[in-house]
Amino acid sequence: MSGIDDLPPLRDVIAKHGLSARKSLGQNFLLDLNLTAKIARQAGALEDCDVLEIGPGPGGLTRGLLASGARKVLALEKDARCLPALAEIAAAYPGRLEVLEADALELDPLQHLTPPIKIVANLPYNVGTELLIRWLTPDTWPPVWSSLTLMFQREVAERIVAAPGSKAYGRLAILAQWRAEARIVLSLPPGAFTPPPKVSSAVVHLSALPEMRFPADPRVLSDVVARAFNQRRKMLRASLKGLGPWVEDALLSAGIQPTERAEQVSLEAFCALAREVEARR
Incomplete structure (x- = not known):
């Protein structure tokens, strides 16, 4: 028993499918299902939402989202090695998990999702900031998503929530805070991941504001x-x-x-x- 569902522990899943993390894909797997469930809870009530997840890997956070009651999870995974493990999760949650082998920078997932939409992800380090900026700068506002619950390197998380006068304050803080309420909701040490990254991580929760705080083009x-x-x-x-x-x-x-x-x-x-x-x- 895994603690959140009847599926095997993630270490067994990784061993079974040969899923060693690849640095080229920015992969650092979070294997503690108690932690992935905690991250899922930071997104709030999911029962009436479709959830977009980027880079699910072996599916730890995916399982947390589904166990938390997400109406549907759309998982975009670039690494084909992970697809069999994700298929096992889909079989355990019939009709609630759709997995697409896709690059999140190249695919528009909207045709696969029904609002309200939340985005929850342990983002690959090499694309996290670019994806965040895209989600914060759509052509129309409010955006299609109601909230973002995203894991970043701690340094990036601090840049998102930074106040004027601090070294972390910059373009990312302004883009995030102009159109959203942003706060750090969880911190994770390197040892929580396999393999351990060289830096600490943090989860940021951003709630979309109905309109920008101050008028500007x-x-x-x-x-x-x-x-x-x-x-x-x-x-x-x-x-x-x-x-x-x-x-x-x-x-x-x-x-x-x-x-x-x-x-x-x-x-x-x-x-x-x-x-x-x-x-x-």
Whole structure:
């Protein structure tokens, strides 16, 4: 007995199917089913939701999601070696698990999901940030997902929830906090994984806001923030001079001193600056 269902322990599953973790795929397997169930619970009530999972591997978190009552789990797995193990889980939960052999960066999963949709994943380290940015920057808002419950390297998690004035504060914090409520809900040491990564991990829960906190054009805001933090040691009048000769006036109109640096500027002030930039273009 595994503790959450009648399927074998994950170590037995990995041994049976020869599933050694591959560094090239960013794989670090979480084998403690108590932990995977705990992560699943951080996503809240799942009974009326479809859940998208990226990189399920041998299926520890998948099992946690299904045992927690998810209406349906759509699991995208790039590693074909994992498919037989996931098929065994699908057989144990008839009609509730769909597995697609696919690259999450290349497949649009929406045709396989019915709202409300939650995304829950122990993301492969090599694609986690890119996927998060895509989910935070859709063409329309609110997004198709109601919440994201995602595991990252601890350093990335801290960048998502960082406040102005901290070294971790940057583009990722602004993109996340502009449109979502973000918080770290769980921390995991390297020893929780097989093989152990060199860094600690953390689970971040992001709840989509019905609309952005402050008005701004998404593309203009993204451009301004990227320029500001690409040269974060420079004063803003220098890092943003490529916007136009009026950049100092725009900064002052937004309530920002041109001598400030990007990490000192609040989300609200960046949004005000984006509006000033848009008005001058």
